[in-house]
Every structure is written in C-alpha cells, then in structure tokens.
Amino acid sequence: MTLAFAEERASAIPLCVVHQDDFSNWHASQPDAVQTWVDANGFVGALGDALMIPNDTGTPGLAVVGYGTAAKRARVRFPLAAGALKLPAGTYKIVEGLPEAVAATETLGWLLTGYAFDRYKAAAGHAARLVAPEGVDAALVERLAAAERLTRDLINTPAADMGPDALEAAARDLATAQGAQISVISGADLLAQNFPMIHAVGRAAAQAPRLIELRKGDTGPKLTLVGKGVCFDTGGLNLKPGGSMGLMKKDMGGAANVLGLAQLILASNLPVQLRVLIPAVENAVAGNAFRPGDVLTARNGQTVEINNTDAEGRLVLADALALGQEEEPDLMISMATLTGAARVAVGPDLAPFYTDHAQDAAALAEAAQHHADPVWQMPFHTPYEAMIEPQIADLDNAPSGGFAGSITAALFLRRFAGNARYMHFDIYGWCPSAKPGLAKGGVTQGVRALFASLPGMLSL
Known part of the structure; x- marks a missing residue:
C-alpha cells in the first residue's frame, strides 16, 4: 500500500478535470474524435463520473473525471477522489481543470483512496496513481x-x-x-x-x-x-x-x-x-x-x-x-x-x-x-x-x-x-x-x- 505520488513519466495518462457547469465549453474545445467518444458514453462532467478515451492505437490517450457542480462538491469531502475511484489502475497526470486553490487537498484525497487496512488479510486500496501537479507541495501532502x-x-x-x-x-x-x-x-x-x-x-x-x-x-x-x-x-x-x-x-x-x-x-x-x-x-x-x-x-x-x-x-x-x-x-x-x-x-x-x-x-x-x-x-x-x-x-x-x-x-x-x-x-x-x-x-x-x-x- 502506498500513499505517495507517482514519479513523473512520459507514459502517464493525461487527465482532464471537467466541471459540469462548464462542460459545454470544455466539450467544444476538444477534437472531434474526443467529442464523439464523450457523447457516445454520456459523460457530462457529473461528480464521480470518469471516462477513458482511446487514442488512434486503441490505448488510453486521455482520461476525464467529472467535478460536478459547486453544490454537489459541497456535499463531498474530496470531490476529485470520487472520480479517481472510477479510473482503472495506471498513472495519471492532471493537465487541466483542477483549481489551484484546492489542488493540495484534492490530491491528498486521491492519495487516500490508496488506503486499505491489511493487517489481517490481503487488501489493497485503489490502484490509480497520480503525478503531483505543479505548484503542489508534494512532500507535505505525503506527510x-x-x-x-x-x-x-x-x-x-x-x-x-x-x-x-x-x-x-x-x-x-x-x-x-x-x-x-x-x-x-x-x-x-x-x-x-x-x-x-x-x-x-x-x-x-x-x-x-x-x-x-x-x-x-x-x-x-x-x-x-x-x-x-x-x-x-x-x-x-x-x-x-x-x-x-x-x-x-x-x-x-x-x-x-x-x-x-x-x-x-x-x-x-x-x-x-x-x-x-x-x-x-x-x-x-x-x-x-x-x-x-x-x-x-x-x-x-x-x-x-x-x-x-x-x-x-x-x-x-x-x-x-x-x-x-x-x-x-x-x-x-x-x-x-x-x-x-x-x-x-x-x-x-x-x-x-x-x-x-x-x-x-x-x-x-x-x-x-x-x-x-x-x-x-x-x-x-x-x-x-x-x-x-x-x-x-x-x-x-x-x-x-x-x-x-x-x-x-x-x-x-x-x-x-x-x-x-x-x-x-x-x-x-x-x-x-x-x-x-x-x-x-x-x-x-x-x-x-x-x-x-x-x-x-x-x-x-
């Protein structure tokens, strides 16, 4: 069990944090293929939603997680973690959408999805790893x-x-x-x-x-x-x-x-x-x-x-x-x-x-x-x-x-x-x-x- 950030690597999957009340603007900014895939899967940025978008070779090219609305986020301690829990195992790097003011707290919530109490039987927390976003004091969050x-x-x-x-x-x-x-x-x-x-x-x-x-x-x-x-x-x-x-x-x-x-x-x-x-x-x-x-x-x-x-x-x-x-x-x-x-x-x-x-x-x-x-x-x-x-x-x-x-x-x-x-x-x-x-x-x-x-x- 690790509650630490992943190392920076070229293979990290880009991740967009999509606000539901700004979904139309985000959607319009995406390439046609991404728009088509998002529409086909009914993703609208709702809190806790997550979607993997393939690239031309069929491997993951982009991940998106819904960040919901302000009203929905107010009802959850760690809103980003709600979407992270829906992502498959892998290493992710946030490229847009996470507000700087809450980045440290939200990334802490992501790390805590990796917790499991495993003293008496094998157990593992969620396996989606995150690269520390720029501007976040990664050492402090890990402490x-x-x-x-x-x-x-x-x-x-x-x-x-x-x-x-x-x-x-x-x-x-x-x-x-x-x-x-x-x-x-x-x-x-x-x-x-x-x-x-x-x-x-x-x-x-x-x-x-x-x-x-x-x-x-x-x-x-x-x-x-x-x-x-x-x-x-x-x-x-x-x-x-x-x-x-x-x-x-x-x-x-x-x-x-x-x-x-x-x-x-x-x-x-x-x-x-x-x-x-x-x-x-x-x-x-x-x-x-x-x-x-x-x-x-x-x-x-x-x-x-x-x-x-x-x-x-x-x-x-x-x-x-x-x-x-x-x-x-x-x-x-x-x-x-x-x-x-x-x-x-x-x-x-x-x-x-x-x-x-x-x-x-x-x-x-x-x-x-x-x-x-x-x-x-x-x-x-x-x-x-x-x-x-x-x-x-x-x-x-x-x-x-x-x-x-x-x-x-x-x-x-x-x-x-x-x-x-x-x-x-x-x-x-x-x-x-x-x-x-x-x-x-x-x-x-x-x-x-x-x-x-x-x-x-x-x-x-």
Whole structure:
C-alpha cells in the first residue's frame, strides 16, 4: 500500500478535470474524435463520473473525471477522489481543470483512496496513481497522508492487538523514527508518582495502566498534546450493553489522532517544544475495578465522585492535563473520543472543539475550510459548572440529567488545565461508511486543521 505520488513519466495518462457547469465549453474545445467518444458514453462532467478515451492505437490517450457542480462538491469531502475511484489502475497526470486553490487537498484525497487496512488479510486500496501537479507541495501532502495512515491503522487494530502495551510500542516507534525522547510510567509507579486516576481506571486490566510521554525540541513555543488512550472500554462496573461495546476498540482514537498529529509536526520540523502525553489504559471489569460511588483524588488534589465508571476517559485525561499544565505550555490540546452527546449534537463527520480563545477558534475554523477537515466550535459554558459539582466531592464525573453532556465533560477537563491556553476536541474517530478518500473505519479528525493553524496560533 502506498500513499505517495507517482514519479513523473512520459507514459502517464493525461487527465482532464471537467466541471459540469462548464462542460459545454470544455466539450467544444476538444477534437472531434474526443467529442464523439464523450457523447457516445454520456459523460457530462457529473461528480464521480470518469471516462477513458482511446487514442488512434486503441490505448488510453486521455482520461476525464467529472467535478460536478459547486453544490454537489459541497456535499463531498474530496470531490476529485470520487472520480479517481472510477479510473482503472495506471498513472495519471492532471493537465487541466483542477483549481489551484484546492489542488493540495484534492490530491491528498486521491492519495487516500490508496488506503486499505491489511493487517489481517490481503487488501489493497485503489490502484490509480497520480503525478503531483505543479505548484503542489508534494512532500507535505505525503506527510499528511502518512499521518492519516498511522491514525487509521492504530484505530482499526482490535484491542487484542492494540492494548496499552501496543499503544506504547507505537509511540516508541514514532519516537525512534523522529529522534524524540520517550518515557513511560506504569502500574504501581503511577501511584508513587501521583497519577491516581489513571491507575484507578486501568488497574483491573491484564495490561498495566501507564502514562506515555514523548518529547522533542528545546527551543520555540511549548506545545503539549494530550490524547485519550482507553484501548478498550467495557464501561467498567457500569457495563455497556453489547451493542454499545462493539466499536470500543476505537476508544483510543484521541491517542491515535495525537500520535498522527505529532508525527506530522515532527516530520515537518515545526519549531516547537513538543510534548505528547497519552494515558493508556483498558477499562476492564475485575474485583479491583473502581466502583460507582467511589471518590478519587486527582493529581492536582481535586476530588472526583464516580457516578458512572463508563465516564472514565475524562478521569485519565484529568491526571495527564494536570501534569501538562505544570510546565506552563503556550498551548495545550486534548483529543478524545469522549461523549456520545457530541455525536448527537454534530454527528460523526464534524469534530467539535472547545476553546476560550476567539482568535484560535477563528484560525482553526478557517483552516478546516481549506483542508477538508470540518470542525465546529462548542462553548465552555461556565454557568453549567454547577452541573459537575456534587455534594460530597469537588467534581462529578457523570452529572445526572443527560443535558449538555459534551459541554459538561469539557468543563470537567478545563478544571485540570490550570491557566494554560487550552483547546479540547471531542472527536468520533470513525467513518461509519466508505466515502471518496475516506475508507470505513478509523480516521483523523481536526488533525489537518490543527496542523495548518498551529503556526498562526503559536506565532511561528
């Protein structure tokens, strides 16, 4: 499987990207033989249409893909990929029709059609290869594709092969590849070093809970990324029903997205002091599992009443955030598959995020538009703080009532971010059905938008 551009070669098939609302002009500009072939095959430039046009020898002389109308393109993340999927195997070079403003994003979508998860059986993505168009930063697009592949592979791997041990191994592989430092605190050492909630959530599992820390850079602004690494979530003693447990291998999607973003930052030599914190646990059921009604004391001294052991992600993130803010980073970002409430609010495609900084929100939203990585700002609505304050502890990990579940979870996390400039993503990390450029399964959310906006946020 390759998610890279093809080398320039004379045998590459010329490819025209045809806009449906400009079809008549394009059609009129073509030789008679091309017009005849196009008409005979009913091609009009509709989104997702593709056609091979033979030359005089009967071999492919020209390929065309439909780019549809603006209204149709607005309904697809990667419109060019929709047509690319209809092309046969071969190497193609775009000669006209692809707008320069979207060329990088559209060619990324093309590369992503080549993704397939092949760990357990032979599988291959789409075999149509593309020569990088002039003006496109091919190396950057390939780095974006590589980050996507890392995240997808991690999320798609079942929990039997992606427990805390394997998640740590993936982080170590990244550190080795990028020359970063890595350290891990696990098991009883979590208690000795004051990470009690990470330990409490993961202590019932066969693989020890741990806090994974990756670092690189000693100059530039301090950027701390925190990713939820719950490698499987049974719900604990508040056991999930079977239907709700089916996708819980993806509950480490926050960690997977953070590792993908970290790889992108490191491979691009972004001049920051990068710190990655991943609390990696399995929320299992055993005699020593934490219980509803327990009161836990977090790293920063706040007490938390456990009213639902299935609201465990915010607990492990809390200890990691408390550690992260101790170094006073210039920006701290958490990513987590945290609440069903976020899915009810915005569905699987949008990545809701929280921040108190209007400029960061605006930069992120603008970047999302340009990089086919949709996000949506949600409010840190301070009046809801009372909803996360129970009678017998400082905080409640699962407020009753069911209202504003994503917001109350974000407010809970903000309590542990201290005075840090903080942004939180409540992502889904999963594509429920295949779409152009988006295979069914694990997926990045917010990563490309964040990467594009970080230079502005951090004044790089």
